[in-house]
Amino acid sequence: YIQYSLANKSIDAMASGRPILVYGPASAGTVGYALEDGWADVLDRQGVDGLVERINELIGDADRREALGGRARAQAGSAHDASLVRARFADVLQAASGSTRVARPV
Numbered sequence: 001y002i003q004y005s006l007a008n009k010s011i012d013a014m015a016s017g018r019p020i021l022v023y024g025p026a027s028a029g030t031v032g033y034a035l036e037d038g039w040a041d042v043l044d045r046q047g048v049d050g051l052v053e054r055i056n057e058l059i060g061d062a063d064r065r066e067a068l069g070g071r072a073r074a075q076a077g078s079a080h081d082a083s084l085v086r087a088r089f090a091d092v093l094q095a096a097s098g099s100t101r102v103a104r105p106v
Contacts, residue, residue, distance in 0.1 A: 005029045014039055014076035019058060019068035023051060039075040041068055 007030045013020050020040035024031045034040035041064070043054045058065055078084075 003027055003029055006033060011076055011080045014072040014080070017069045017073040019065040020072055021054060021058060037071075037075055037079075039068070039072040 010020075010030050010033075020034070022031050022034040022040040022042045024044065026032055026035055026042075026044045031042060031044055034042050035044070041054065041058060043050055
């Protein structure tokens, strides 16, 4: 299930503009998405030592935290804004129905 899904709170965290550290296997949906689009710092190898090291790196690098937060907020706005998602969903439904009528939700 987690291989194909986005963690429910990911978009809220992205929209907050705070730096995000994603920890898990690259095969998990949220982790793969973060790796692909760069909206979070990703640690995809297991182990407490690596996790502690990565957290300490982020604590010591204000510029990296700022950049991560900015990328996360931008990704949330460009890919997850409700009006964009509704329009894409309407397009998918229209294509699946074979209809040529364009119906945009308000």
